Amino acid sequence: MTSTYWFLAKTACELIVPSPTTAASRARSQKTRNSRDWLATLRAELDGDAGNAYFGILSRTRRNKGIARPPAPMNSRLLDVSFLDREATTPLGVDLRAQVGRADAWNLAVRAARPNSRVTLTWPDLGGAPKQLRFYLVDEATGARRYMRTTTGYSFQTGSMSEERRLRIEVASDITVSRLTAKLNVLSSNRVSGFNFSLTLSKAATVRARILSPSGRAVAVVAQERAAREGQNFLPWNGKSASGAALSRGVYLLEVTATTEEG
Numbered sequence: 001m002t003s004t005y006w007f008l009a010k011t012a013c014e015l016i017v018p019s020p021t022t023a024a025s026r027a028r029s030q031k032t033r034n035s036r037d038w039l040a041t042l043r044a045e046l047d048g049d050a051g052n053a054y055f056g057i058l059s060r061t062r063r064n065k066g067i068a069r070p071p072a073p074m075n076s077r078l079l080d081v082s083f084l085d086r087e088a089t090t091p092l093g094v095d096l097r098a099q100v101g102r103a104d105a106w107n108l109a110v111r112a113a114r115p116n117s118r119v120t121l122t123w124p125d126l127g128g129a130p131k132q133l134r135f136y137l138v139d140e141a142t143g144a145r146r147y148m149r150t151t152t153g154y155s156f157q158t159g160s161m162s163e164e165r166r167l168r169i170e171v172a173s174d175i176t177v178s179r180l181t182a183k184l185n186v187l188s189s190n191r192v193s194g195f196n197f198s199l200t201l202s203k204a205a206t207v208r209a210r211i212l213s214p215s216g217r218a219v220a221v222v223a224q225e226r227a228a229r230e231g232q233n234f235l236p237w238n239g240k241s242a243s244g245a246a247l248s249r250g251v252y253l254l255e256v257t258a259t260t261e262e263g
Contacts (some may be wrong), residue, residue, distance in 0.1 A: 029230050038129045043122045044081035051081045056107045057168065058096040067094040079119065080111040100133065106169040112158045122153040136170040147261040180205060180260050197235040197254065204230050205258040211237065212253040219247060228258065
């Protein structure tokens with residue numbers, strides 16, 4: 001895998017690359033001096049090629065600060081990832097904001113030169129951002145949404161032609177996250193017509209439900225990664241095993257796992 005690194009110099013200068021130990025020490029010192037500032041990496045990978053774009057907060061500036069993406073090198077990459085300015089016209093290698101509102105977003109463009117390939121996006125250093133911020137990656141082409149605090153990456157397939165994929169990183173600073181509560185009831189139970197369970201949630205979540213034997217072995221699946229809304233939801237089960245065979249009489253357990261976007 002090859003990686004390209006670049007920097008912006010306003011005047012002629014000499015580039016000195018410090019040792020990793022010195023660089024790490026300076027980074028820790030800088031983080032201490034500017035506790036409100038943070039910088040995160042959005043990395044894209046495709047068939048051994050990779051590109052990075054950066055976003056974050058630079059509180060000492062009064063306006064948003066973007067650094068345009070430099071021209072592509074002579075051996076042009078298969079992949080390019082950049083943020084877009086407010087007008088969505090200028091690709092930015094670095095997009096820094098003076099602050100984050102209660103709801104804000106960074107617009108992202110990924111250009112893949114190879115058709116029918118798998119592009120993977122990762123965010124390896126998001127942990128440096130303040131804990132009160134929630135990050136969501138949204139694919140505008142499919143509507144797919146990932147909570148970036150509890151996932152490590154997102155992949156999509158390119159089309160039959162070279163294309164630009166638009167995504168956005170939504171950020172919410174209101175960290176008042178309510179606790180998920182759930183209530184489970186059995187509405188009906190009949191070996192002939194099956195069973196119907198009621199699951200009431202305090203907020204929307206993704207639900208998995210399984211039937212377990214007394215020893216804890218899974219014998220049937222009631223719901224697999226099913227989107228459940230806030231309020232009452234129904235989980236029907238026909239009383240049969242995963243293979244379609246009728247289960248013998250006895251005691252079984254219903255295991256339900258509900259996961260919100262916040263994890």
